[in-house]
Amino acid sequence: MLIERLSARDFNALTELYRSTLLASVLPFWQKYSLDHEYGGYFTCLDQQGQVYDTDKFIWLQNRQVWTFAMLYNRLEQRSDWLAVARHGVDFLVQHGRDPAGNWYFSLDRQGRPLVQPYNIFSDCFAAMAFSQYAQASGDSRAKDIALQAYDNVLRRQDNPKGQYNKAYPGTRPMKSLAVPMILANLTLEMDWLLTSERLDAVLDQTVHSVMGEFLEPETGLVYEHIAPNGSPLDCFEGRLLNPGHGIEAMWFMMDIGQRRQDTALINRAIDTTLATLERGWDPEYGGIFYFLDRKGHPPQQLEWNQKLWWVHLETLVALLLAYRLTQREDCWQWYCTVHNYAWSRFNDPEHGEWFGYLNRQGDVLLSLKGGKWKGCFHVPRALYLGWQHCQAMA
Template sequence: MDFEQLAKQYKGELLDNVLPFWLDFSQDKEYGGYFTCLERDGRVFDTDKFIWLQGREVWMVAMLYNKVEKRKEWLDCAVQGGEFLKKYGHDGDYNWYFALDRQGRPLVEPYNIFSYTFATMAFGQLSLATGDAGYAEIARKTFDKIQTKLDNPKGKWNKAYPGTRNLKNFALPMILCNLALEIEHLLGEDYLKKCMEVCIHEVMDVFYRPELGIVVENVTVEGELSDTFEGRSVNPGHAIEAMWFIMDLGVRLKRPELVEKAKDIALKMVKYGWDEKYDGIFYFMDRLGHPQQQLEWDQKLWWVHIETMISMLKGYQLTGSEECLEWFKRVHDYVWTHFKDPECPEWFGYLNRRGEVLLSLKGGKWKGCFHVPRGLYQCWQVLEKLK
């Protein structure tokens, strides 16, 4: 495998195609923040602004400014998005709304904890890019809010009736694994270590089930399996993405055994989720093989495959696993022939089971300036080390 050529491919796609797409089409020059609902060619088709996607774009552009090149247009893009979030994104007490209209008026109350996590990431990176202590303070205060919500992430907006079926979801401990490293510069060493250990325990000892060989999406608050729609749900992409977060933590903590275990689980999950008939990775599965409640269960989504490429590459780089390299090649081939748009920049997000484009959009309510550019950046960085 020509790692040097691949590194050029991923770097070029990021810096020449994908990032310019977002810089050119997503910035709202009139009201601030970003448009995320973008047609195939970049035309805006809806002007609502979703806080977690606003935060993701601030983080993405600020991170590239911090780690790749000090380009003024990148910093300007990140700062204007950060200022919009600072002014309109929360209720004054760092409870972050889910959605705003174009002008910044709240549309959806602060029920979604991922608005908080991506605001924390955004202002953490922005504080590094600008040296602005005010941004660091927003990140710290928001992170403190997250800590108070861990037992009930949706708070008073939780639709579940209390006490009957108390389940906890994999997405939060998974994202906190990444968030802890993201704001490492804002946390004390002891607190950071404690945070990391709690996240690792939740992901690797609670949601990963050695008796099944897979990671499940929901368990009871006691950490037991639940034979319900939610309890049987498996999201291979979530699990595989979490494993590269765990690999990063294993490197940070100098725990090679943790890296090895994460690599093994990532391999189990890609094999488990792979569609042998049409290729690609299923979005949702039922661990007992029952029909699923998610009607989109068999769709092939951009982020699932991009995160898998990152995990497989890191698994190969850190452990030398040839099996990881083979899977990277397989998923790389699928991604570049199915998700990359041959005519316009940025990538398609939603394919049907057969790999045909379902939606031609490049951004929407759930897809923004995040998984594609972050994945290209991560793969490029690993490939540079493998050259």
């Protein structure tokens, strides 16, 4: 379904598009192909038809799939098959996912033996999200305890996310990463039912200050990916890096907090930042949003800088729908139509289900996989669910 940019807003049709793609295409794909019925957990390395091409299990993707099915059980419909899929992952993760100190590994082999050490906190972030949703769905008190322990891990390690596994030489060029406060903002909202109001507000205040007060450059309206500890910009590859997808995803997290707090100033500032990022990140020649850019226009360090990725476009669709729902700003609708027409015509695979993940700059499918080391059951179903809810509310 393509949209004429100036056409009537047919939110009933958009609601059905998001709903049917989620329920008839994406979720059945993962339910049919991803469950490892021999050793537990999920396969994420799936080709276009859903066949497994690698059996390693990446902890953050295992947790993301638990979260997806438990979240849909909690918020959409209490379907026993969805809860069973979530439980399938939980049982595997409880047995194999953590080291003796309670830190979550990065990856395991098929049987659950550790392959890669717990070298950053993102496995812990998604463990907290997953077990929080599963505890709500199942009433399992053990899952609640695991969620809180993982959340405490994230807070404890946020100033040094990689700990002993950090490759940087200490003291020469210290820097902070946007990834930590942005994900902590979303994670804390996910954990609200387990946190005291004082703790919830304190962490949300911290994340808003960090994202909007330190990483956001007021002059350009762009979000830096890395900054010095004192908040100043860095003139090096990492310091000049722009990741439009991260910036826009962070902004819908900020809108979410603004909506919760009825903070219209925060909402509008986040929307302005979203649109500024789109203006900078959109490929004027072939369409689509670049993966990486250098804020000074130099050649990016990442050779994949001009690829077009699934999650970048999906998070942008979520941000624009939320922005339009909250403000009815015409510029948000115009951009939504542009990104919608690009993404739905290229990433969606109606023949085999799910979405492709990686396009080249011209918009052709670069890798036909549906899942791998970085793509699992998360961004597509989450965006489809949120798109459905936003469009339904506007219909």
